[in-house]
């Protein structure tokens with residue numbers, strides 16, 4: 382029998398600095414009512430100078446280990462597109478900061494789908510006996526890459542980190558990841574991107590443009606793809622694991638926009654009240670959004686042991702992913718906001 386990856390702990394962290402819609406409206410041509418009605422976001426958290434992605438990842442990872450009641454893992458996978466620096470990856474620093482010793486550690490770059498991609502990598506490592514216990518973290522600090530004059534990105538993105546501990550176990554245990562649906566479409570790679578800083582820049586023949594360090598996004602196109610891809614991927618996954626829409630107690634979908642969450646629910650035939658919503662408090666936190674939403678819902682008692690949870694994500698790349706589990710009995714800490 383194939384060894385399953387089983388959720389053993391979860392935790393999350395947000396920077397202490399909260400940035401309201403009204404604060405953004407002081408410098409951008411926008412307003413609280415527009416942001417709330419068009420996105421569902423009320424506030425987001427941005428790091429202050431001196432706090433980096435690794436710091437948030439470490440805080441979330443520490444909480445997940447505590448939630449699991451353990452102080453070791455033999456693999457750390459960090460999903461991020463905004464690591465501490467372009468090279469090396471940030472995961473080894475995080476493993477060291479957590480006191481995990483010389484364990485395997487690497488980054489996964491799959492934008493807002495990164496956490497679910499990292500879960501699939503962890504499940505593969507456990508199935509192949511590469512690891513017994515894996516710490517998976519999704520962390521992003523997009524605030525350093527937002528063009529302060531671009532209202533379409535600046536109002537949406539927040540910084541944050543969320544983490545999960547997976548252990549080797551059996552497929553019929555609560556917390557076992559039941560399967561995956563993953564996909565990508567590189568034709569859409571320009572729809573959400575940081576154009577500069579990579580090898581493509583040199584080939585363009587143009588001098589580097591400082592604005593290319595910022596993230597740009599074609600919001601309307603991303604909106605449509607997000608709905609279509611998360612709905613189709615969820616349907617594939619549900620069919621594969623033998624669940625119907627009515628079996629889904631909670632759907633933790635990537636927290637990009639409340640209108641996306643509602644449309645995905647409608648397409649899937651899942652009641653809108655079953656969509657976990659955390660974006661009102663943190664905006665779109667990219668690779669961190671799903672573990673943040675899960676931690677919030679588990680801590681508040683919204684998700685209970687035994688509930689059937691579907692997870693689905695979409696992001697730059699384009700990339701998408703879905704997985705599902707029955708929620709296990711977990712001891713969950715509040716989301717940290719003291720970084």
Ligand code: UT7
Pocket residue numbers: 410411412415416419420493532533534536537573599600601603604607637638641665667695696697
């Ligand atoms: O995380 C990866 C996946 N990311 C996503 O899925 C992002 C998906 N996209 C979105 O969430 C939405 O497209 C946005 C929130 C980015 C934009 O919302 P929208 O409803 O698509 O707005 P729009 O670009 O169609 O603009 C509608 C109107 C325009 O005005 P006119 O031309 O109708 O007069 C915009 O100029 O709203 C205006 N507008 C704004 N007004 C106030 C656009 N952004 C803003 C703003 N504040 N921030």
